Amino acid sequence: MLEQERSGEVIDLCRTLIKNKSYSGEEDKVAQVLRGYMEKAHFDDVQTDKYGNIIGHIKGRKKGPKVLFDGHMDTVPVEDETKWQYPPFAAEIHGDKIYGRGASDMKGAAAAMVAAAGFFAEDSDRDFAGDIYFAGVVHEECFEGVAAREISRIVKPDYVVIGEASNLNLKIGQRGRAEIVLESFGKACHSANPEKGINAVYKICRAIEMLKKVKPRHHAVLGDGILELTDIKSAPYPGASVVPEYCRATYDRRLLTGENKESVMEPLKNALTEIMREDKDAQYKISYAVGQEKCYTGNCIIGERFFPGWLYKEDDEFIENIIAELNAAGFSPEITQYNFCTNGSHYAGEAGIKTIGMGPSKENIAHTVDEYIEIDQLIKVTECYNAIMKALLK
Incomplete structure:
Protein backbone atom coordinates (compact mmCIF):
# COMPACT_ATOMS: atom_id res chain seq x y z
CA MET A 1 0.00 0.00 0.00
CA GLY A 176 -10.25 4.34 -33.98
CA ARG A 177 -12.19 7.18 -35.53
CA ALA A 178 -12.21 9.32 -38.64
CA GLU A 179 -14.14 12.45 -39.54
CA ILE A 180 -15.24 12.33 -43.17
CA VAL A 181 -16.54 15.30 -45.14
CA LEU A 182 -18.92 14.85 -48.08
CA GLU A 183 -19.42 17.88 -50.31
CA SER A 184 -22.00 18.42 -53.04
CA PHE A 185 -21.67 21.14 -55.68
CA GLY A 186 -24.67 22.56 -57.52
CA LYS A 187 -25.72 25.76 -59.27
CA ALA A 188 -27.44 28.66 -57.55
CA CYS A 189 -30.53 30.35 -58.95
CA HIS A 190 -33.70 32.05 -57.74
CA SER A 191 -35.94 29.56 -55.99
CA ALA A 192 -38.87 30.85 -58.02
CA ASN A 193 -37.18 29.26 -61.05
CA PRO A 194 -35.50 26.15 -59.60
CA GLU A 195 -35.21 24.48 -63.02
CA LYS A 196 -32.44 26.96 -63.89
CA GLY A 197 -30.19 25.74 -61.09
CA ILE A 198 -28.90 22.53 -59.56
CA ASN A 199 -29.93 22.01 -55.93
CA ALA A 200 -26.88 20.76 -54.03
CA VAL A 201 -29.06 19.57 -51.15
CA TYR A 202 -31.11 17.23 -53.35
CA LYS A 203 -27.88 15.85 -54.77
CA ILE A 204 -26.32 15.26 -51.38
CA CYS A 205 -29.53 13.57 -50.16
CA ARG A 206 -29.12 10.98 -52.89
CA ALA A 207 -25.49 10.50 -51.93
CA ILE A 208 -26.42 10.04 -48.27
CA GLU A 209 -28.92 7.33 -49.19
CA MET A 210 -26.28 5.59 -51.31
CA LEU A 211 -23.64 5.75 -48.54
CA LYS A 212 -26.08 4.16 -46.10
CA LYS A 213 -25.71 0.99 -48.17
CA VAL A 214 -21.95 0.90 -47.51
CA LYS A 215 -21.63 -1.34 -44.46
CA PRO A 216 -18.33 -1.22 -42.53
CA ARG A 217 -17.04 -4.59 -41.47
CA HIS A 218 -17.32 -6.29 -38.08
CA HIS A 219 -14.48 -7.24 -35.73
CA ALA A 220 -14.88 -10.16 -33.32
CA VAL A 221 -13.43 -8.19 -30.39
CA LEU A 222 -13.88 -4.49 -31.21
CA GLY A 223 -17.37 -4.86 -32.66
CA ASP A 224 -18.82 -2.99 -35.62
CA GLY A 225 -17.20 -0.33 -37.68
CA ILE A 226 -19.58 2.63 -37.89
CA LEU A 227 -20.39 5.25 -40.53
CA GLU A 228 -22.83 7.76 -39.06
CA LEU A 229 -24.03 11.10 -40.41
CA THR A 230 -23.51 13.78 -37.76
CA ASP A 231 -24.32 17.11 -39.43
CA ILE A 232 -25.34 18.74 -42.69
CA LYS A 233 -25.26 22.38 -43.83
CA SER A 234 -26.06 24.11 -47.13
CA ALA A 235 -24.84 27.38 -48.62
CA PRO A 236 -25.80 30.09 -48.90
CA TYR A 237 -27.30 29.90 -45.42
CA PRO A 238 -29.85 31.12 -44.68
CA GLY A 239 -30.91 30.57 -48.26
CA ALA A 240 -33.92 32.86 -48.66
CA SER A 241 -35.20 32.56 -52.24
CA VAL A 242 -31.97 30.89 -53.37
CA VAL A 243 -31.43 27.35 -54.60
CA PRO A 244 -28.36 26.16 -52.61
CA GLU A 245 -25.22 25.76 -54.69
CA TYR A 246 -23.26 23.89 -52.03
CA CYS A 247 -23.92 21.37 -49.29
CA ARG A 248 -21.58 19.74 -46.80
CA ALA A 249 -22.24 16.67 -44.65
CA THR A 250 -19.99 15.26 -41.94
CA TYR A 251 -19.67 11.60 -40.95
CA ASP A 252 -18.23 9.93 -37.88
CA ARG A 253 -16.47 6.73 -38.95
CA ARG A 254 -15.44 4.34 -36.18
CA LEU A 255 -12.43 2.33 -37.32
CA LEU A 256 -11.34 -1.26 -36.78
CA THR A 257 -7.86 -2.72 -36.83
CA GLY A 258 -6.51 -3.33 -40.32
CA GLU A 259 -8.37 -0.37 -41.79
CA ASN A 260 -6.39 2.46 -43.34
CA LYS A 261 -7.22 5.72 -45.10
CA GLU A 262 -7.45 4.10 -48.52
CA SER A 263 -9.53 1.06 -47.50
CA VAL A 264 -12.05 3.23 -45.63
CA MET A 265 -12.45 5.75 -48.43
CA GLU A 266 -12.52 3.43 -51.45
CA PRO A 267 -16.10 2.06 -51.10
CA LEU A 268 -17.43 5.56 -50.44
CA LYS A 269 -15.78 6.97 -53.54
CA ASN A 270 -17.07 4.05 -55.59
CA ALA A 271 -20.64 4.73 -54.45
CA LEU A 272 -20.38 8.41 -55.39
CA THR A 273 -18.83 7.58 -58.76
CA GLU A 274 -21.81 5.36 -59.51
CA ILE A 275 -24.20 8.26 -58.87
CA MET A 276 -22.17 10.69 -60.99
CA ARG A 277 -22.07 8.17 -63.82
CA GLU A 278 -25.88 8.09 -63.88
CA ASP A 279 -26.51 11.78 -63.10
CA LYS A 280 -24.32 14.23 -65.02
CA ASP A 281 -25.48 17.10 -62.77
CA ALA A 282 -24.22 15.41 -59.63
CA GLN A 283 -20.80 16.53 -58.46
CA TYR A 284 -19.21 15.35 -55.21
CA LYS A 285 -16.02 15.48 -53.22
CA ILE A 286 -15.28 13.27 -50.22
CA SER A 287 -12.28 13.65 -47.94
CA TYR A 288 -11.01 13.46 -44.38
CA ALA A 289 -11.55 16.58 -42.31
CA VAL A 290 -8.44 18.56 -41.45
CA GLY A 291 -8.22 20.38 -38.14
CA GLN A 292 -5.95 23.21 -37.09
CA GLU A 293 -5.51 24.52 -33.56
CA LYS A 294 -3.12 26.98 -31.94
CA CYS A 295 -0.83 25.75 -29.18
CA TYR A 296 0.11 27.76 -26.11
CA THR A 297 3.65 27.90 -27.54
CA GLY A 298 2.33 29.95 -30.46
CA ASN A 299 2.81 27.12 -32.95
CA CYS A 300 -0.11 25.57 -34.83
CA ILE A 301 -0.95 21.90 -34.73
CA ILE A 302 -2.54 20.56 -37.89
CA GLY A 303 -3.89 17.10 -38.46
CA GLU A 304 -6.08 15.06 -40.73
CA ARG A 305 -8.84 13.55 -38.61
CA PHE A 306 -7.97 9.88 -39.08
CA PHE A 307 -7.02 8.06 -35.89
CA PRO A 308 -6.48 4.29 -36.34
Whole structure:
Protein backbone atom coordinates (compact mmCIF):
# COMPACT_ATOMS: atom_id res chain seq x y z
CA MET A 1 0.00 0.00 0.00
CA LEU A 2 1.12 3.55 -0.70
CA GLU A 3 2.20 5.20 2.53
CA GLN A 4 0.20 8.14 3.87
CA GLU A 5 2.73 10.86 3.05
CA ARG A 6 2.96 9.74 -0.56
CA SER A 7 -0.80 9.37 -0.85
CA GLY A 8 -1.15 12.95 0.31
CA GLU A 9 1.43 14.04 -2.26
CA VAL A 10 -0.53 12.44 -5.12
CA ILE A 11 -3.81 13.95 -3.90
CA ASP A 12 -2.27 17.41 -3.59
CA LEU A 13 -0.77 17.23 -7.06
CA CYS A 14 -4.06 16.09 -8.56
CA ARG A 15 -5.91 18.98 -6.89
CA THR A 16 -3.31 21.51 -8.05
CA LEU A 17 -3.65 20.31 -11.63
CA ILE A 18 -7.45 20.62 -11.47
CA LYS A 19 -7.22 24.16 -10.07
CA ASN A 20 -5.26 25.26 -13.13
CA LYS A 21 -7.75 25.51 -15.99
CA SER A 22 -6.29 23.92 -19.12
CA TYR A 23 -8.62 23.92 -22.08
CA SER A 24 -7.01 22.72 -25.31
CA GLY A 25 -4.39 25.26 -26.33
CA GLU A 26 -4.23 26.68 -22.79
CA GLU A 27 -2.24 23.95 -21.01
CA ASP A 28 0.75 26.14 -20.06
CA LYS A 29 -0.08 26.47 -16.33
CA VAL A 30 -0.53 22.73 -15.91
CA ALA A 31 2.72 22.18 -17.81
CA GLN A 32 4.47 24.52 -15.35
CA VAL A 33 3.07 22.61 -12.37
CA LEU A 34 4.26 19.30 -13.83
CA ARG A 35 7.68 20.74 -14.64
CA GLY A 36 8.06 21.98 -11.08
CA TYR A 37 7.04 18.60 -9.66
CA MET A 38 9.43 16.66 -11.91
CA GLU A 39 12.34 18.94 -11.12
CA LYS A 40 11.67 18.63 -7.39
CA ALA A 41 11.47 14.83 -7.80
CA HIS A 42 14.93 14.87 -9.43
CA PHE A 43 13.96 13.73 -12.93
CA ASP A 44 17.14 13.63 -15.01
CA ASP A 45 15.78 16.09 -17.56
CA VAL A 46 12.56 17.88 -18.44
CA GLN A 47 11.88 19.39 -21.85
CA THR A 48 9.04 21.12 -23.67
CA ASP A 49 8.53 20.46 -27.38
CA LYS A 50 7.21 22.79 -30.08
CA TYR A 51 3.57 22.01 -29.33
CA GLY A 52 3.94 22.44 -25.57
CA ASN A 53 4.05 18.77 -24.59
CA ILE A 54 6.18 18.47 -21.47
CA ILE A 55 8.41 15.40 -21.29
CA GLY A 56 10.21 14.23 -18.16
CA HIS A 57 12.89 11.53 -18.15
CA ILE A 58 14.35 9.25 -15.48
CA LYS A 59 17.31 7.14 -16.55
CA GLY A 60 17.95 3.71 -15.05
CA ARG A 61 21.43 2.51 -14.14
CA LYS A 62 21.24 -0.32 -16.67
CA LYS A 63 20.30 -0.45 -20.32
CA GLY A 64 16.78 -1.52 -21.15
CA PRO A 65 13.52 -0.45 -22.79
CA LYS A 66 11.97 3.00 -22.76
CA VAL A 67 8.60 3.14 -21.03
CA LEU A 68 6.46 6.20 -21.71
CA PHE A 69 3.52 7.24 -19.54
CA ASP A 70 1.10 9.39 -21.56
CA GLY A 71 -1.24 11.78 -19.72
CA HIS A 72 -2.96 14.56 -21.61
CA MET A 73 -3.15 17.94 -19.90
CA ASP A 74 -6.08 19.49 -21.76
CA THR A 75 -9.74 19.23 -20.83
CA VAL A 76 -13.03 19.93 -22.53
CA PRO A 77 -14.60 23.27 -21.55
CA VAL A 78 -17.12 23.86 -18.78
CA GLU A 79 -20.21 25.15 -20.58
CA ASP A 80 -22.16 26.43 -17.55
CA GLU A 81 -20.54 26.58 -14.12
CA THR A 82 -23.91 27.22 -12.45
CA LYS A 83 -24.94 23.63 -13.21
CA TRP A 84 -22.10 22.27 -11.07
CA GLN A 85 -22.78 21.32 -7.46
CA TYR A 86 -19.16 22.17 -6.63
CA PRO A 87 -16.95 24.75 -8.42
CA PRO A 88 -15.28 23.06 -11.43
CA PHE A 89 -11.83 24.56 -10.75
CA ALA A 90 -11.71 24.43 -6.96
CA ALA A 91 -10.77 20.73 -6.64
CA GLU A 92 -12.87 20.40 -3.51
CA ILE A 93 -12.95 17.12 -1.61
CA HIS A 94 -16.39 15.89 -0.60
CA GLY A 95 -16.62 12.48 0.97
CA ASP A 96 -14.16 10.22 -0.83
CA LYS A 97 -14.07 12.19 -4.10
CA ILE A 98 -12.17 15.10 -5.63
CA TYR A 99 -14.47 17.21 -7.83
CA GLY A 100 -13.51 19.33 -10.81
CA ARG A 101 -13.08 19.54 -14.56
CA GLY A 102 -10.39 17.10 -15.61
CA ALA A 103 -10.48 15.10 -12.37
CA SER A 104 -11.37 11.95 -14.28
CA ASP A 105 -10.17 12.98 -17.75
CA MET A 106 -7.35 12.94 -16.91
CA LYS A 107 -5.53 15.00 -14.33
CA GLY A 108 -5.89 12.26 -11.75
CA ALA A 109 -4.02 9.83 -13.96
CA ALA A 110 -1.39 12.41 -14.88
CA ALA A 111 -0.71 13.12 -11.20
CA ALA A 112 -0.49 9.40 -10.42
CA MET A 113 1.81 8.71 -13.36
CA VAL A 114 4.37 11.39 -12.67
CA ALA A 115 4.33 10.66 -8.93
CA ALA A 116 4.67 6.91 -9.47
CA ALA A 117 7.69 7.47 -11.73
CA GLY A 118 9.40 9.55 -9.06
CA PHE A 119 8.57 7.06 -6.29
CA PHE A 120 9.84 4.13 -8.39
CA ALA A 121 13.14 5.90 -9.09
CA GLU A 122 13.62 6.78 -5.43
CA ASP A 123 12.75 3.32 -4.10
CA SER A 124 14.98 1.52 -6.59
CA ASP A 125 17.81 4.07 -6.36
CA ARG A 126 17.48 4.02 -10.16
CA ASP A 127 18.78 0.45 -10.21
CA PHE A 128 16.50 -0.67 -13.03
CA ALA A 129 17.03 -1.56 -16.68
CA GLY A 130 15.75 1.12 -19.01
CA ASP A 131 14.28 4.61 -19.03
CA ILE A 132 11.04 6.07 -17.68
CA TYR A 133 9.36 8.95 -19.47
CA PHE A 134 6.28 10.93 -18.55
CA ALA A 135 4.60 13.10 -21.16
CA GLY A 136 2.02 15.75 -20.35
CA VAL A 137 0.29 16.01 -23.71
CA VAL A 138 -1.53 18.93 -25.34
CA HIS A 139 -4.57 19.01 -27.61
CA GLU A 140 -5.66 15.39 -27.08
CA GLU A 141 -9.30 16.42 -26.85
CA CYS A 142 -9.03 17.89 -30.37
CA PHE A 143 -6.61 15.48 -32.01
CA GLU A 144 -6.13 12.04 -30.52
CA GLY A 145 -2.53 11.15 -31.27
CA VAL A 146 -1.42 14.16 -33.33
CA ALA A 147 0.63 15.90 -30.62
CA ALA A 148 1.79 12.45 -29.53
CA ARG A 149 3.66 12.07 -32.83
CA GLU A 150 6.18 14.66 -31.67
CA ILE A 151 6.62 12.89 -28.32
CA SER A 152 7.16 9.61 -30.13
CA ARG A 153 9.79 11.23 -32.38
CA ILE A 154 11.69 12.60 -29.39
CA VAL A 155 11.43 9.63 -27.01
CA LYS A 156 11.22 6.64 -29.37
CA PRO A 157 9.49 4.53 -26.69
CA ASP A 158 9.36 0.74 -26.60
CA TYR A 159 6.20 0.69 -24.45
CA VAL A 160 3.46 3.23 -23.82
CA VAL A 161 0.96 3.41 -20.96
CA ILE A 162 -2.15 5.51 -21.70
CA GLY A 163 -3.74 6.93 -18.55
CA GLU A 164 -7.32 7.29 -19.78
CA ALA A 165 -10.00 6.18 -17.31
CA SER A 166 -10.38 2.40 -17.13
CA ASN A 167 -11.67 1.78 -13.59
CA LEU A 168 -8.27 0.16 -12.91
CA ASN A 169 -8.81 -2.40 -15.67
CA LEU A 170 -6.22 -3.10 -18.35
CA LYS A 171 -7.07 -1.86 -21.83
CA ILE A 172 -5.38 -3.55 -24.78
CA GLY A 173 -7.14 -1.88 -27.70
CA GLN A 174 -9.74 0.52 -29.03
CA ARG A 175 -11.69 1.36 -32.15
CA GLY A 176 -10.25 4.34 -33.98
CA ARG A 177 -12.19 7.18 -35.53
CA ALA A 178 -12.21 9.32 -38.64
CA GLU A 179 -14.14 12.45 -39.54
CA ILE A 180 -15.24 12.33 -43.17
CA VAL A 181 -16.54 15.30 -45.14
CA LEU A 182 -18.92 14.85 -48.08
CA GLU A 183 -19.42 17.88 -50.31
CA SER A 184 -22.00 18.42 -53.04
CA PHE A 185 -21.67 21.14 -55.68
CA GLY A 186 -24.67 22.56 -57.52
CA LYS A 187 -25.72 25.76 -59.27
CA ALA A 188 -27.44 28.66 -57.55
CA CYS A 189 -30.53 30.35 -58.95
CA HIS A 190 -33.70 32.05 -57.74
CA SER A 191 -35.94 29.56 -55.99
CA ALA A 192 -38.87 30.85 -58.02
CA ASN A 193 -37.18 29.26 -61.05
CA PRO A 194 -35.50 26.15 -59.60
CA GLU A 195 -35.21 24.48 -63.02
CA LYS A 196 -32.44 26.96 -63.89
CA GLY A 197 -30.19 25.74 -61.09
CA ILE A 198 -28.90 22.53 -59.56
CA ASN A 199 -29.93 22.01 -55.93
CA ALA A 200 -26.88 20.76 -54.03
CA VAL A 201 -29.06 19.57 -51.15
CA TYR A 202 -31.11 17.23 -53.35
CA LYS A 203 -27.88 15.85 -54.77
CA ILE A 204 -26.32 15.26 -51.38
CA CYS A 205 -29.53 13.57 -50.16
CA ARG A 206 -29.12 10.98 -52.89
CA ALA A 207 -25.49 10.50 -51.93
CA ILE A 208 -26.42 10.04 -48.27
CA GLU A 209 -28.92 7.33 -49.19
CA MET A 210 -26.28 5.59 -51.31
CA LEU A 211 -23.64 5.75 -48.54
CA LYS A 212 -26.08 4.16 -46.10
CA LYS A 213 -25.71 0.99 -48.17
CA VAL A 214 -21.95 0.90 -47.51
CA LYS A 215 -21.63 -1.34 -44.46
CA PRO A 216 -18.33 -1.22 -42.53
CA ARG A 217 -17.04 -4.59 -41.47
CA HIS A 218 -17.32 -6.29 -38.08
CA HIS A 219 -14.48 -7.24 -35.73
CA ALA A 220 -14.88 -10.16 -33.32
CA VAL A 221 -13.43 -8.19 -30.39
CA LEU A 222 -13.88 -4.49 -31.21
CA GLY A 223 -17.37 -4.86 -32.66
CA ASP A 224 -18.82 -2.99 -35.62
CA GLY A 225 -17.20 -0.33 -37.68
CA ILE A 226 -19.58 2.63 -37.89
CA LEU A 227 -20.39 5.25 -40.53
CA GLU A 228 -22.83 7.76 -39.06
CA LEU A 229 -24.03 11.10 -40.41
CA THR A 230 -23.51 13.78 -37.76
CA ASP A 231 -24.32 17.11 -39.43
CA ILE A 232 -25.34 18.74 -42.69
CA LYS A 233 -25.26 22.38 -43.83
CA SER A 234 -26.06 24.11 -47.13
CA ALA A 235 -24.84 27.38 -48.62
CA PRO A 236 -25.80 30.09 -48.90
CA TYR A 237 -27.30 29.90 -45.42
CA PRO A 238 -29.85 31.12 -44.68
CA GLY A 239 -30.91 30.57 -48.26
CA ALA A 240 -33.92 32.86 -48.66
CA SER A 241 -35.20 32.56 -52.24
CA VAL A 242 -31.97 30.89 -53.37
CA VAL A 243 -31.43 27.35 -54.60
CA PRO A 244 -28.36 26.16 -52.61
CA GLU A 245 -25.22 25.76 -54.69
CA TYR A 246 -23.26 23.89 -52.03
CA CYS A 247 -23.92 21.37 -49.29
CA ARG A 248 -21.58 19.74 -46.80
CA ALA A 249 -22.24 16.67 -44.65
CA THR A 250 -19.99 15.26 -41.94
CA TYR A 251 -19.67 11.60 -40.95
CA ASP A 252 -18.23 9.93 -37.88
CA ARG A 253 -16.47 6.73 -38.95
CA ARG A 254 -15.44 4.34 -36.18
CA LEU A 255 -12.43 2.33 -37.32
CA LEU A 256 -11.34 -1.26 -36.78
CA THR A 257 -7.86 -2.72 -36.83
CA GLY A 258 -6.51 -3.33 -40.32
CA GLU A 259 -8.37 -0.37 -41.79
CA ASN A 260 -6.39 2.46 -43.34
CA LYS A 261 -7.22 5.72 -45.10
CA GLU A 262 -7.45 4.10 -48.52
CA SER A 263 -9.53 1.06 -47.50
CA VAL A 264 -12.05 3.23 -45.63
CA MET A 265 -12.45 5.75 -48.43
CA GLU A 266 -12.52 3.43 -51.45
CA PRO A 267 -16.10 2.06 -51.10
CA LEU A 268 -17.43 5.56 -50.44
CA LYS A 269 -15.78 6.97 -53.54
CA ASN A 270 -17.07 4.05 -55.59
CA ALA A 271 -20.64 4.73 -54.45
CA LEU A 272 -20.38 8.41 -55.39
CA THR A 273 -18.83 7.58 -58.76
CA GLU A 274 -21.81 5.36 -59.51
CA ILE A 275 -24.20 8.26 -58.87
CA MET A 276 -22.17 10.69 -60.99
CA ARG A 277 -22.07 8.17 -63.82
CA GLU A 278 -25.88 8.09 -63.88
CA ASP A 279 -26.51 11.78 -63.10
CA LYS A 280 -24.32 14.23 -65.02
CA ASP A 281 -25.48 17.10 -62.77
CA ALA A 282 -24.22 15.41 -59.63
CA GLN A 283 -20.80 16.53 -58.46
CA TYR A 284 -19.21 15.35 -55.21
CA LYS A 285 -16.02 15.48 -53.22
CA ILE A 286 -15.28 13.27 -50.22
CA SER A 287 -12.28 13.65 -47.94
CA TYR A 288 -11.01 13.46 -44.38
CA ALA A 289 -11.55 16.58 -42.31
CA VAL A 290 -8.44 18.56 -41.45
CA GLY A 291 -8.22 20.38 -38.14
CA GLN A 292 -5.95 23.21 -37.09
CA GLU A 293 -5.51 24.52 -33.56
CA LYS A 294 -3.12 26.98 -31.94
CA CYS A 295 -0.83 25.75 -29.18
CA TYR A 296 0.11 27.76 -26.11
CA THR A 297 3.65 27.90 -27.54
CA GLY A 298 2.33 29.95 -30.46
CA ASN A 299 2.81 27.12 -32.95
CA CYS A 300 -0.11 25.57 -34.83
CA ILE A 301 -0.95 21.90 -34.73
CA ILE A 302 -2.54 20.56 -37.89
CA GLY A 303 -3.89 17.10 -38.46
CA GLU A 304 -6.08 15.06 -40.73
CA ARG A 305 -8.84 13.55 -38.61
CA PHE A 306 -7.97 9.88 -39.08
CA PHE A 307 -7.02 8.06 -35.89
CA PRO A 308 -6.48 4.29 -36.34
CA GLY A 309 -7.75 1.47 -34.15
CA TRP A 310 -5.42 -0.97 -32.40
CA LEU A 311 -5.57 -4.21 -30.46
CA TYR A 312 -3.15 -6.55 -28.72
CA LYS A 313 -3.70 -10.15 -27.63
CA GLU A 314 -4.18 -11.16 -24.03
CA ASP A 315 -1.39 -13.71 -24.34
CA ASP A 316 1.17 -11.27 -25.74
CA GLU A 317 4.23 -11.58 -23.53
CA PHE A 318 4.29 -7.97 -22.36
CA ILE A 319 0.59 -8.15 -21.43
CA GLU A 320 1.14 -11.34 -19.44
CA ASN A 321 4.13 -9.77 -17.63
CA ILE A 322 2.07 -6.73 -16.65
CA ILE A 323 -0.84 -8.84 -15.43
CA ALA A 324 1.52 -11.00 -13.35
CA GLU A 325 2.98 -7.94 -11.59
CA LEU A 326 -0.44 -6.38 -11.04
CA ASN A 327 -1.69 -9.63 -9.53
CA ALA A 328 1.39 -9.80 -7.29
CA ALA A 329 0.58 -6.27 -6.11
CA GLY A 330 -2.92 -7.37 -5.13
CA PHE A 331 -4.87 -6.19 -8.17
CA SER A 332 -7.08 -8.29 -10.45
CA PRO A 333 -7.83 -6.15 -13.51
CA GLU A 334 -10.13 -7.24 -16.29
CA ILE A 335 -8.60 -7.16 -19.76
CA THR A 336 -10.85 -5.11 -22.01
CA GLN A 337 -10.81 -2.37 -24.67
CA TYR A 338 -11.56 1.34 -24.61
CA ASN A 339 -14.91 2.42 -26.04
CA PHE A 340 -13.45 5.76 -27.13
CA CYS A 341 -10.42 7.06 -29.00
CA THR A 342 -7.10 7.80 -27.23
CA ASN A 343 -3.52 8.80 -28.01
CA GLY A 344 -3.00 5.08 -28.53
CA SER A 345 -4.20 5.74 -32.08
CA HIS A 346 -0.75 7.11 -32.76
CA TYR A 347 1.45 4.96 -30.55
CA ALA A 348 -0.11 1.59 -31.35
CA GLY A 349 -2.24 2.34 -34.41
CA GLU A 350 0.27 4.36 -36.43
CA ALA A 351 3.69 3.62 -34.94
CA GLY A 352 3.20 -0.01 -33.87
CA ILE A 353 4.52 0.65 -30.35
CA LYS A 354 3.38 -1.81 -27.67
CA THR A 355 0.68 0.06 -25.80
CA ILE A 356 -1.73 -0.54 -22.93
CA GLY A 357 -4.19 1.68 -21.13
CA MET A 358 -4.87 1.91 -17.42
CA GLY A 359 -6.36 4.78 -15.48
CA PRO A 360 -8.41 5.62 -12.41
CA SER A 361 -12.11 6.45 -12.54
CA LYS A 362 -15.01 5.18 -14.63
CA GLU A 363 -15.05 5.88 -18.35
CA ASN A 364 -18.50 7.52 -18.32
CA ILE A 365 -17.53 10.28 -15.87
CA ALA A 366 -15.36 12.14 -18.38
CA HIS A 367 -16.76 15.40 -19.78
CA THR A 368 -19.70 15.41 -17.35
CA VAL A 369 -21.09 18.02 -15.00
CA ASP A 370 -19.70 17.42 -11.47
CA GLU A 371 -16.82 15.36 -12.84
CA TYR A 372 -14.89 13.68 -10.03
CA ILE A 373 -12.29 11.10 -9.18
CA GLU A 374 -12.46 8.69 -6.26
CA ILE A 375 -9.46 9.16 -4.00
CA ASP A 376 -9.18 5.39 -3.48
CA GLN A 377 -8.82 4.88 -7.24
CA LEU A 378 -6.23 7.67 -7.48
CA ILE A 379 -4.04 6.02 -4.86
CA LYS A 380 -4.52 2.51 -6.22
CA VAL A 381 -3.63 3.47 -9.79
CA THR A 382 -0.36 4.96 -8.48
CA GLU A 383 0.44 1.50 -7.10
CA CYS A 384 -0.62 -0.08 -10.41
CA TYR A 385 1.78 2.14 -12.35
CA ASN A 386 4.55 1.00 -10.01
CA ALA A 387 3.70 -2.62 -10.85
CA ILE A 388 3.71 -1.85 -14.58
CA MET A 389 7.20 -0.33 -14.30
CA LYS A 390 8.40 -3.42 -12.45
CA ALA A 391 7.01 -5.61 -15.25
CA LEU A 392 8.59 -3.68 -18.10
CA LEU A 393 11.92 -2.53 -16.59
CA LYS A 394 13.30 -5.82 -15.30
